[in-house]
Amino acid sequence: MFHVKLDFENIVIGGGHAGVEAALASARMGISTLLITMEKSAIARMSCNPAIGGLAKGHLVAEIDALGGEMAKVTDKTGIQFRMLNRSKGRAVWSPRAQADKLQYSLEMISLVVAQKNLEILEDTAIGIITEHNQIVAVQTKKCGFITCKTAIITAGTFLNGLIHIGVKQKRGGRLGEKSALGITESLNAVGIKSGRLKTGTPPRIHRDSINFDQLTPQYGDKNPKPFSFQTKNFNPINIPCYITYTNPGTHAILFSGLDRSPLYTGRIKGVGPRYCPSIEDKIVRFRERTSHQIFLEPEWEDSYQYYVNGFSTSLPVDIQEKGLHSIRGLENAEIIKPGYAIEYDFFPSYQLKRTLETKVIGGLYLAGQVNGTSGYEEAAALGLVAGINAALKNRDEQPFFLTRSEAYIGVLIDDLITKSPTEPYRMFTSSAEYRLLLRFDNADQRLSHYGHRFGLIQHNQFLLSQCRKHLIEKSIRYLHQTSLSPSVINPRLADKLENPVKSGISLFKLLCRPNIHLADLYPLLPESFLRTFSKLDGLAEQVELDVKYHGYIQRQINLIKTQSRQEQIRLPDNIEYLKINSITKEAREKLNLMRPETIAQAGRIPGVSPADITALLILLKKQGVSRETE
Amino acid sequence: MAVIRLSGPDARSITKKIFRSRQPLSHRKAVIGELIDRNGFIDTAISTFFAAPDSYTGEDLVEISLHGNPYLCDLVIDACNEFGAHLAGPGEFTQRAFLNGKMDLSQAEGVADLIYSSSRAAQKISANLLKGSFGREIKRLKSQLVEALSIIELEMDFMDEEIDHTPLEKLQNKIAAIIKKTDGLIKSYEVGKILREGIFCPIIGPPNSGKSSLFNAFLQEERVIVSPRPGTTRDYIEEVVRIGNYQIRFMDTAGLRKSTDEIESRGIQKTRVLMLSANTILYVIDSSKPLKGLPDLPSHLLKKTLFILNKSDLTDSKNLRRLNEIFGKYPHLSCSALKNEGVHRIAKTIIEQLEAKIHNFGDTHIISRQRHKNALISTKKFLKLAWRNLHNKSAPEIIAIDLREALGGLDIILGKTENEDILNHIFSHFCIGK
Numbered sequence A: 001m002f003h004v005k006l007d008f009e010n011i012v013i014g015g016g017h018a019g020v021e022a023a024l025a026s027a028r029m030g031i032s033t034l035l036i037t038m039e040k041s042a043i044a045r046m047s048c049n050p051a052i053g054g055l056a057k058g059h060l061v062a063e064i065d066a067l068g069g070e071m072a073k074v075t076d077k078t079g080i081q082f083r084m085l086n087r088s089k090g091r092a093v094w095s096p097r098a099q100a101d102k103l104q105y106s107l108e109m110i111s112l113v114v115a116q117k118n119l120e121i122l123e124d125t126a127i128g129i130i131t132e133h134n135q136i137v138a139v140q141t142k143k144c145g146f147i148t149c150k151t152a153i154i155t156a157g158t159f160l161n162g163l164i165h166i167g168v169k170q171k172r173g174g175r176l177g178e179k180s181a182l183g184i185t186e187s188l189n190a191v192g193i194k195s196g197r198l199k200t201g202t203p204p205r206i207h208r209d210s211i212n213f214d215q216l217t218p219q220y221g222d223k224n225p226k227p228f229s230f231q232t233k234n235f236n237p238i239n240i241p242c243y244i245t246y247t248n249p250g251t252h253a254i255l256f257s258g259l260d261r262s263p264l265y266t267g268r269i270k271g272v273g274p275r276y277c278p279s280i281e282d283k284i285v286r287f288r289e290r291t292s293h294q295i296f297l298e299p300e301w302e303d304s305y306q307y308y309v310n311g312f313s314t315s316l317p318v319d320i321q322e323k324g325l326h327s328i329r330g331l332e333n334a335e336i337i338k339p340g341y342a343i344e345y346d347f348f349p350s351y352q353l354k355r356t357l358e359t360k361v362i363g364g365l366y367l368a369g370q371v372n373g374t375s376g377y378e379e380a381a382a383l384g385l386v387a388g389i390n391a392a393l394k395n396r397d398e399q400p401f402f403l404t405r406s407e408a409y410i411g412v413l414i415d416d417l418i419t420k421s422p423t424e425p426y427r428m429f430t431s432s433a434e435y436r437l438l439l440r441f442d443n444a445d446q447r448l449s450h451y452g453h454r455f456g457l458i459q460h461n462q463f464l465l466s467q468c469r470k471h472l473i474e475k476s477i478r479y480l481h482q483t484s485l486s487p488s489v490i491n492p493r494l495a496d497k498l499e500n501p502v503k504s505g506i507s508l509f510k511l512l513c514r515p516n517i518h519l520a521d522l523y524p525l526l527p528e529s530f531l532r533t534f535s536k537l538d539g540l541a542e543q544v545e546l547d548v549k550y551h552g553y554i555q556r557q558i559n560l561i562k563t564q565s566r567q568e569q570i571r572l573p574d575n576i577e578y579l580k581i582n583s584i585t586k587e588a589r590e591k592l593n594l595m596r597p598e599t600i601a602q603a604g605r606i607p608g609v610s611p612a613d614i615t616a617l618l619i620l621l622k623k624q625g626v627s628r629e630t631e
Numbered sequence B: 001m002a003v004i005r006l007s008g009p010d011a012r013s014i015t016k017k018i019f020r021s022r023q024p025l026s027h028r029k030a031v032i033g034e035l036i037d038r039n040g041f042i043d044t045a046i047s048t049f050f051a052a053p054d055s056y057t058g059e060d061l062v063e064i065s066l067h068g069n070p071y072l073c074d075l076v077i078d079a080c081n082e083f084g085a086h087l088a089g090p091g092e093f094t095q096r097a098f099l100n101g102k103m104d105l106s107q108a109e110g111v112a113d114l115i116y117s118s119s120r121a122a123q124k125i126s127a128n129l130l131k132g133s134f135g136r137e138i139k140r141l142k143s144q145l146v147e148a149l150s151i152i153e154l155e156m157d158f159m160d161e162e163i164d165h166t167p168l169e170k171l172q173n174k175i176a177a178i179i180k181k182t183d184g185l186i187k188s189y190e191v192g193k194i195l196r197e198g199i200f201c202p203i204i205g206p207p208n209s210g211k212s213s214l215f216n217a218f219l220q221e222e223r224v225i226v227s228p229r230p231g232t233t234r235d236y237i238e239e240v241v242r243i244g245n246y247q248i249r250f251m252d253t254a255g256l257r258k259s260t261d262e263i264e265s266r267g268i269q270k271t272r273v274l275m276l277s278a279n280t281i282l283y284v285i286d287s288s289k290p291l292k293g294l295p296d297l298p299s300h301l302l303k304k305t306l307f308i309l310n311k312s313d314l315t316d317s318k319n320l321r322r323l324n325e326i327f328g329k330y331p332h333l334s335c336s337a338l339k340n341e342g343v344h345r346i347a348k349t350i351i352e353q354l355e356a357k358i359h360n361f362g363d364t365h366i367i368s369r370q371r372h373k374n375a376l377i378s379t380k381k382f383l384k385l386a387w388r389n390l391h392n393k394s395a396p397e398i399i400a401i402d403l404r405e406a407l408g409g410l411d412i413i414l415g416k417t418e419n420e421d422i423l424n425h426i427f428s429h430f431c432i433g434k
Ligand SMILES: Cc1cc2nc3c(=O)[nH]c(=O)nc-3n(C[C@H](O)[C@H](O)[C@H](O)COP(=O)(O)OP(=O)(O)OC[C@H]3O[C@@H](n4cnc5c(N)ncnc54)[C@H](O)[C@@H]3O)c2cc1C
Pocket: A013, A014, A015, A016, A017, A018, A019, A036, A037, A038, A039, A042, A043, A044, A045, A046, A047, A048, A049, A124, A125, A126, A127, A155, A156, A157, A158, A159, A160, A174, A175, A181, A182, A184, A200, A201, A202, A277, A341, A342, A343, A368, A369, A370, A371, A374, A375, A376, A377, A380, A381
């Protein structure tokens, strides 16, 4: 451990999902990078459920892929069951989900990290940061002392002052069986970065051989699944089922009987937990009228003896957990390998970040992952990737990188973090994206691969592939616009579909706008070459159809983006004394002073800041601009 | 004179839909023409187009000058809104001008104060309004909309859960109910405005029928000149009479007839305009003279006309029978302005008509501000789209866009809706998460 170099350009603290993406991106961009992590074998370990993707999260994974991250490719390579969710809804909200092989996922990431040029790994614990003139200059570790750097990214997950609760028992830890990390929070507090406390939880893991599978309903993945990565070829994954069962009133009675020893209901847990991931005790208390809750049993890897009891997250005492499980059909003899538990940990409220994820207080210091107040592997990986790219750009003295709300879910995620600064763990939802129609899983590569390509994280031929798709879609739509059919040609076909006939010629585009007409209905009318193109590029036809069908709405969203874009570009200087601006409301003054937005558009999105306040700010900017020019 | 300004990329195209002129709109040229809406002619007006960036706001801008009558302005604004315009928020014009670099520093300072004070004043007023039953009503509407949107969002963000998803027909019915409610509020504006500003009753009719005499009789004073010579009244004069809880705004007008007299014909032009904005038109005819037929009025005006058969003291039974034939199907009353007989009945009838309308709204709140009406119109428009899209089984993400825009209409009244509000609703009503 002492042969480690004394200086790196970039240091990443923590080898979780955020950390690996950050470290890989930074190293691949030519920056000498050090990844410090407490346990090498725990790199990219999944703390909770053995799954990647899901609604909105699947979008994040595709975007990570288009920017040159690894999560999608590794999931495609190691996943054991794949499903496209929301298939019955519109394509904008289709989102893939995979059952992950926790072991293989982690091993695959470890081998990538180990093999990566410019990247060294140090198994150690970071205990503090060293700053000078509000710039980071070094990181202090337990065993290696000080290591200098120009930038550092903290991706410590749930480990900072982590406290594990099972019933009335508490113990320190970053995850069950792993130590917590001390020192980082205090070191950040000392330089003026504020921290808070959040909570999350996980269900018990049980032994395969103790489950009565013949009592349960299996659930398989899709037969012909789609990969997460646009770069994955010859995708042919295995398809291992999960199993479904249900709690019953008896289960609920048992759980109720343990509430007096619940850390949640006895006030032992102070941190705020995510409402969308409630514990089973939360569910039975808040929705008393429900007599049953669904439980999924998920294998944690291929051939796993360990099953994850999805839907049964709990911090009740172990004896209650066990009794509760035994009351459930198929789990009568369930043997607990690891109990469910809750964990409290430190996070840093995200208004303290710029949209590059650099802290506003300390130059060169970036925060990513669970420490930003998010939850989830996908959110963490996305943030890690953005922080990694920015740290590298900073080292290269290049312009920072950020995404807008209209470009990517990642843009929405980061903008929500810095303008809303959530106080409960933030999870991505499709409803958070106002430009949802434009931000689809199937066009992530077309939206974003030019960035990945620019940073050298996406290979040229992959980039060309996504450009080719984009180009062909545009060309197809132009063709549909320009090609008209006469009533004599089209009316018989319309009659077949019980559609109203047309009186004069109509373009294919207009026809396709009708709710009951689909592109496939027009195939007999399209040139041969067109159809050949469609058959070569999977999903192309569907993308064309969607662009046409929702043309009006897509256009409306594009217009909205245009009117917003100007405000996105007006920057607010760091030194505005908001508290002294009399022409805005007191509430807005205080909010602005705390959040210190980077642009006018960000300011407008802060709850409590009104359009009139924005006008006042614009006028002030103008005044300052004039006085600066005359100085 | 009043000036209505339209600013933005669609300014010219919207103007073209409500303003007919021989000459095209071209940069900095004043063009005379006619303002029209769905019901036809509103007023003659002068429109001047300023192409971006050489305008006050730096955007395409049209200035429409018309007669300074508030009713007319309302009509024109309504027409513009129908084609996609929206009423500017406090300071919005100046803000745009400012953003487009159309203002120097000294101007900007004054403007800042102005915007600040006007938006604060507006805020105060709306805060007060929202305290009462109006606020309750709008908030209820909003929570129903948030609920509908949550149902759609739930579909998309939580399909993996074992939630009892609301069937689409049920959601469609919910939306239909919200549309009905919104529509009721929009319709109440007419009454709301009357309650706030008084019932506007112009007294119209051919020359010498006794309009001025009736006007004086309502006021119980010799307010305007009366003479046996036709064409006595040339301009219009308005007076307010309080009756019980209500105010009636009577207006004496110039007699309707073809005239070559320049001044008088301008007066008649105005009279036509007034009829458009009237709540009740009192159409006075001389019942002592033979009448050929029903006065020639377009149906949308006829609907709100109360015919007054004046000079009842001079008429004979034969003439009365003939008049009854003509007016039998339409609301009419006879009176003698000279003898002050039947005049009170007229006022009473006007008020009874109003009360009947108010009664129709039941316990729905009655809105009285154009800003609110416009906001609700926009809400209704997008709700209808949402309903149609549900009906066509469009994708939920499309319906969500409609519902969010519908919510945007209410945001104008209540302030912005955060996505958090939607999620809050979901988390508190549905058992989410594993
Ligand atoms: C009990 C539990 C339940 C969870 N439940 C859910 C859930 O239901 N849903 C959900 O979406 N997400 C859940 N999560 C969260 C999910 O695991 C995280 O969002 C995700 O792993 C965060 O990734 P990360 O990279 O930020 O941090 P982590 O994956 O936590 O990785 C942090 C890494 O940093 C290392 N580290 C920490 N501090 C230091 C230090 N000072 N020096 C060196 N190395 C350090 C650790 O060793 C670890 O490898 C849960 C997590 C836990 C622990």
